[in-house]
Amino acid sequence: MTSDAPHSLPDTLFDTAVVAGVGLIGGSLALGLRQRGLVRRLIGYDASYDVLREAEALGVVDEIKTKPGEWLREAELVVLAAPVRVLPALARELAPFLNPAALVTDVGSVKSGIAAELEALGVRNFVPGHPMAGSERGGVTHARAALLENAVWVLTPTDHTPLTALSRVRTLVEELGAAPVVMPPDAHDSLVATVSHLPYLASLALTHLVARDERLSLLAAGGFRDLTRVASGDPRMSRDMVVANRAALREALLRFRRQLERLEADLEDPEELLAAAQEGKRTRDSLPVVKRSLLPQKHDLVVAMPDRPNQIGRVTQALGAAGVNIKDIEVLAIREEGGALRLGLESVEAVARAAELLTQEGFEVRSRR
Amino acid sequence: MTSDAPHSLPDTLFDTAVVAGVGLIGGSLALGLRQRGLVRRLIGYDASYDVLREAEALGVVDEIKTKPGEWLREAELVVLAAPVRVLPALARELAPFLNPAALVTDVGSVKSGIAAELEALGVRNFVPGHPMAGSERGGVTHARAALLENAVWVLTPTDHTPLTALSRVRTLVEELGAAPVVMPPDAHDSLVATVSHLPYLASLALTHLVARDERLSLLAAGGFRDLTRVASGDPRMSRDMVVANRAALREALLRFRRQLERLEADLEDPEELLAAAQEGKRTRDSLPVVKRSLLPQKHDLVVAMPDRPNQIGRVTQALGAAGVNIKDIEVLAIREEGGALRLGLESVEAVARAAELLTQEGFEVRSRR
Numbered sequence: 030m031t032s033d034a035p036h037s038l039p040d041t042l043f044d045t046a047v048v049a050g051v052g053l054i055g056g057s058l059a060l061g062l063r064q065r066g067l068v069r070r071l072i073g074y075d076a077s078y079d080v081l082r083e084a085e086a087l088g089v090v091d092e093i094k095t096k097p098g099e100w101l102r103e104a105e106l107v108v109l110a111a112p113v114r115v116l117p118a119l120a121r122e123l124a125p126f127l128n129p130a131a132l133v134t135d136v137g138s139v140k141s142g143i144a145a146e147l148e149a150l151g152v153r154n155f156v157p158g159h160p161m162a163g164s165e166r167g168g169v170t171h172a173r174a175a176l177l178e179n180a181v182w183v184l185t186p187t188d189h190t191p192l193t194a195l196s197r198v199r200t201l202v203e204e205l206g207a208a209p210v211v212m213p214p215d216a217h218d219s220l221v222a223t224v225s226h227l228p229y230l231a232s233l234a235l236t237h238l239v240a241r242d243e244r245l246s247l248l249a250a251g252g253f254r255d256l257t258r259v260a261s262g263d264p265r266m267s268r269d270m271v272v273a274n275r276a277a278l279r280e281a282l283l284r285f286r287r288q289l290e291r292l293e294a295d296l297e298d299p300e301e302l303l304a305a306a307q308e309g310k311r312t313r314d315s316l317p318v319v320k321r322s323l324l325p326q327k328h329d330l331v332v333a334m335p336d337r338p339n340q341i342g343r344v345t346q347a348l349g350a351a352g353v354n355i356k357d358i359e360v361l362a363i364r365e366e367g368g369a370l371r372l373g374l375e376s377v378e379a380v381a382r383a384a385e386l387l388t389q390e391g392f393e394v395r396s397r398r
Numbered sequence: 399m400t401s402d403a404p405h406s407l408p409d410t411l412f413d414t415a416v417v418a419g420v421g422l423i424g425g426s427l428a429l430g431l432r433q434r435g436l437v438r439r440l441i442g443y444d445a446s447y448d449v450l451r452e453a454e455a456l457g458v459v460d461e462i463k464t465k466p467g468e469w470l471r472e473a474e475l476v477v478l479a480a481p482v483r484v485l486p487a488l489a490r491e492l493a494p495f496l497n498p499a500a501l502v503t504d505v506g507s508v509k510s511g512i513a514a515e516l517e518a519l520g521v522r523n524f525v526p527g528h529p530m531a532g533s534e535r536g537g538v539t540h541a542r543a544a545l546l547e548n549a550v551w552v553l554t555p556t557d558h559t560p561l562t563a564l565s566r567v568r569t570l571v572e573e574l575g576a577a578p579v580v581m582p583p584d585a586h587d588s589l590v591a592t593v594s595h596l597p598y599l600a601s602l603a604l605t606h607l608v609a610r611d612e613r614l615s616l617l618a619a620g621g622f623r624d625l626t627r628v629a630s631g632d633p634r635m636s637r638d639m640v641v642a643n644r645a646a647l648r649e650a651l652l653r654f655r656r657q658l659e660r661l662e663a664d665l666e667d668p669e670e671l672l673a674a675a676q677e678g679k680r681t682r683d684s685l686p687v688v689k690r691s692l693l694p695q696k697h698d699l700v701v702a703m704p705d706r707p708n709q710i711g712r713v714t715q716a717l718g719a720a721g722v723n724i725k726d727i728e729v730l731a732i733r734e735e736g737g738a739l740r741l742g743l744e745s746v747e748a749v750a751r752a753a754e755l756l757t758q759e760g761f762e763v764r765s766r767r
Binding site for chain 2: 163181183210212216221233235237241245248249255259260265281284293297299302303308317
């Protein structure tokens with residue numbers, strides 16, 4: 030892989046890859062890697078021999094392993110795909126055998142813990158990740174590459190994650206057909222507490238209200254049933270997820286309670302309640318359906334950053350003064366002698382204008398896609 | 399209609415019927431009445447002439463009226479199908495012109511208010527009703543008879559509702575392909591507060607947590623979007639619904655908060671939380687999908703009740719002593735000289751056993767369906 034051309038990758042990104050934990054997500058990822066020709070040889074690792082045999086029979090993996098060992102040194106890519114509760118133990122199990130150059134990522138639904146764990150283990154090229162995909166039906170039997178396509182896939186580098194590692198995992202995620210989104214681990218955990226773990230607890234609380242009441246559950250058919258779908262997931266995995274993220278979840282619960290109290294007060298103020306109902310509808314209707322075409326469109330400009338102070342400030346000032354609105358900004362840093370900055374802009378026109386301005390300022394730019 | 403054979407009805411139940419309020423539900427009901435040959439002549443009444451023209455063009459109604467008047471005297475059936483907020487005004491508008499023999503029902507989502515209103519207006523044959531069906535897309539354009547098929551349709555007689563009127567509306571609901579469930583107005587309002595209005599407020603609170611945060615709404619795609627579907631309904635109708643039922647909703651909110659607090663405490667007690675997650679899944683998975691075949695199966699026995707004291711007590715004692723479990727009980731009372739009791743039992747065998755026991759006790763019985 031050449032250092033300055035992340036988009037002219039060879040067809041096969043990795044010679045040997047290991048997927049550790051071959052369940053729904055691990056299996057789907059393995060299928061994606063194989064079907065898209067991103068790996069030559071794929072080894073499935075799992076504590077369960079039966080699961081591995083199933084994975085092999087389904088053509089999900091090339092080889093299977095139930096014990097860690099020297100064979101791991103050959104892996105250029107290692108994906109930890111176990112449930113969130115066993116991820117740290119899995120990491121400790123494999124870490125002693127990893128090639129220091131191996132790219133390591135995981136798919137856990139909570140990120141702070143595993144990020145700290147891998148850091149403590151001294152795994153250098155670790156990029157914590159969370160593909161936001163799932164299904165009520167778990168296990169490798171239900172795995173399919175399409176599960177991860179068009180999914181939002183959060184990557185949560187720590188302060189010590191090498192930017193080259195981040196860049197490579199980012200490319201991998203894109204090659205798998207998903208949409209990478211980069212943010213710090215604790216930001217991720219706070220966001221998923223709000224959009225995933227809080228709704229789970231709320232659904233659970235709602236189902237408990239109708240438990241063991243025949244009339245209630247008769248009326249609860251239809252709408253209520255749809256609303257509590259997440260309460261139907263695997264109880265142990267759901268429990269582990271919310272327990273692992275309990276600090277952020279408590280904060281989300283606090284904010285949820287405040288919203289409920291406000292809405293309850295609004296029951297006596299119908300005009301306020303109407304405004305709240307209207308805002309709720311606007312927000313909900315604006316949530317993207319998970320389809321790539323509906324994800325924010327990319328109008329990117331990549332700017333080479335000389336290794337000198339305040340280069341980002343120079344870029345943002347130049348564009349700001351000219352009225353070019355920066356919607357997204359990210360340090361790519363894929364070269365040793367300096368870095369690169371990706372700017373997300375509003376339109377093709379904005380990209381052209383920014384390129385012109387920054388070239389005048391002496392920057393080297395290229396537009397992307 | 400003969401008094402003792404409610405199940406050998408003529409094909410056309412009503413000569414002239416009026417559907418007042420020709421929106422999604424009123425329109426669907428009108429289509430059901432026409433398509434199933436339950437009415438000879440169907441008049442649509444609405445404040446909006448445009449809506450009526452549309453309904454006429456779509457073949458939903460035979461005739462249209464925008465003002466109440468003497469024409470209402472011909473109606474044998476009047477269905478109030480306006481949104482819950484305008485139902486009382488609609489009732490006051492039509493009441494002076496109603497034929498005292500007319501059967502009157504409504505489709506409002508909150509029942510105590512309209513039940514009291516019609517009682518105050520002296521409308522004798524009024525049976526409050528609530529078909530639990532809906533769609534995010536409102537209006538007569540989206541009306542279809544199938545919307546009400548297999549729906550749970552709650553009927554909420556008051557202490558003054560004649561049992562003959564209840565029996566006729568019950569039959570009508572069954573003829574429309576829906577499943578009637580009978581309970582008092584305040585019981586209905588408390589149940590829908592829990593299964594419908596509380597989930598709406600909870601969804602609204604959740605959407606407010608992600609409002610105006612681009613990262614949150616990006617991650618909120620998919621699962622979260624499904625969970626907040628009800629927040630996407632018509633804001634004014636949703637607002638009116640929860641305001642009309644605010645007393646019961648407050649109680650539901652209180653119970654919801656307690657459940658949330660318990661779950662939050664369980665975050666420090668993973669075994670308890672697992673038990674709660676398992677119970678939640680059990681409850682949710684046991685909720686009926688709205689399909690008639692999945693509604694509780696009917697194993698009914700109808701018992702003629704002589705007009706003497708404590709007949710119900712005699713029936714329940716006889717069955718209780720023999721270990722026959724009564725799952726449902728309802729007074730049908732379709733004859734002037736006495737009444738009838740419907741017993742819902744657990745199985746065909748239980749029906750046979752109960753029939754034998756009650757015949758020995760001197761009761762006249764017949765099994766139903």
